[in-house]
Amino acid sequence: MDRPYVKGYSDWATIWEDKAMPRLWMEKTIVWYSQRFTEAPGAAKFQAYVRQFNYGNRDVSGNPGRHDGLAYT
16 A cells, blocks of 8 residues: 655655655665554554464564554664
């Protein structure tokens, strides 16, 4: 799904300052797209997906109070 860039998103690479689609997201490692992608289903549903996919250690929570879970990395 194409997603528009919004000023204020992570944009330290100029290529990121444009709309993104899955192919470009993977090729250019567009952080803001990853952040929006992981936020879309909500925390509980995203955690369930990660468990179903058996992704890594299946922990996307991050460190308490640090705002650094998978949705923010």
